[in-house]
Amino acid sequence: MNADRDIRKRAAESPPAPPSPMERLGIEIGPVAWGELAAVARLQRRAFRSSLAYRLPTLALLRLWPRARFLVARRGSRILGCAIGDQHDGNSRIVNLAVDPDARRLGIGSTLLAALEAALPTGDLSLMVEADNPGAQALYRGAGYVSTGQSANYYGPGRHGIWMRKRR
Secondary structure: OOOOOOHHHHHHOOOOOOOOHHHHHOOEEEEOOHHHHHHHHHHHHHHOOOOOOOOHHHHHHHHHOOOEEEEEEEEOOEEEEEEEEEEEOOEEEEEEEEEOHHHOOOOHHHHHHHHHHHHOOOOOEEEEEEOOOHHHHHHHHHOOOEEEEEEOOOOOOOOOEEEEEEOO
């Protein structure tokens, strides 16, 4: 019996990695296309109350902004989520993260956040989250963000914001 003990050969024969959760769900993360902005605006209206939802002109400006990164999660032609961030003065900022209410709890938000962080490789990351949104706060804490302060009435009268930061 002559067993092959060459680890290089055994490593080459190892099984392929299992598909990621997004691959199993048929969800792709990538840069937003111009033709998807109207769908992202509809997503914003579904994900946020009217006063917070980004509208088409704002989304178009963010798509044009050279320091911004604008990603979407899509299944086929359906937009399930978006993440927008930018870089300024050596730091990075998460500007917006939205997931369609019908597609929440599938890992889309955390996958978009990780992809956006990778697309913004410079400096620490900061964001603002609504104090009355424990689900979003939990998502960010799970990704390594910590609360660093509050802004009263940031989201409107009586709607406070919490600053969060992730050091890299």
